[in-house]
Amino acid sequence: MERYLVCMTGASGSIYGLRLLRALAEGLDRASPPGTELHLVASTWASRVIAEETGRDLGSWLADLGPGRIRVHAPEDLSSPLASGSFRLSGTVVIPASMATIGALASGTVTNLIHRAGAVALKEAWPLVLVPRESPLSLIDLRNLTSLAEAGAAVMPASPGFYHRPGDIDALVDGFLARVLDRLGAPNPLARPWLGPRSTQGED
């Protein structure tokens, strides 16, 4: 059984998590065995930042993705299956990841389901991708991120590339999310491999 978990926290960049959910749902529906599950935990502050940045609430974004497609877990529910290593996940991603959540994951402090799910992924050695968003990073943030990389997480700062010449913000974000999906090991409807400079392909 394939299962992926998206955790959204209260860092800026909610578009990364929302577009990743869309791409994951699309990729899983196209390429995975029927029954592949997609789970979501959004922290209280993720919901606030989504409303601030998009003018819409999380519920309306999820409705766009199809009713029931994504299993949503309350961030305070530590009795969720996601809190146990017996509920095997194919991959977990925290996107965007606030420095508060990065600090909790690095210290092993668990006060919500996102912290617990991250701790479970680390102890079980399951794929864990972290997409931190903060600038500048303090020495404490950098040390926390180093600890998490040492513990096995893939740290992918929300730092999109421009060499695909994205025409708008959605294209810019999707170019970055293609790398996240690859690292997560999930089907990747956004994949667009770099084939070298356009000039060598006759495009310029």
Ligand SMILES: Cc1cc2nc3c(=O)[nH]c(=O)nc-3n(C[C@H](O)[C@H](O)[C@H](O)COP(=O)(O)O)c2cc1C
């Ligand atoms: C509009 C807004 C933008 C924020 N952006 C960031 C950010 O980019 N990075 C960050 O680490 N925290 C940011 N924060 C602060 C976090 O939301 C705050 O630390 C919160 O406690 C995070 O909790 P969580 O990790 O449980 O979601 C932002 C808060 C607001 C209201």
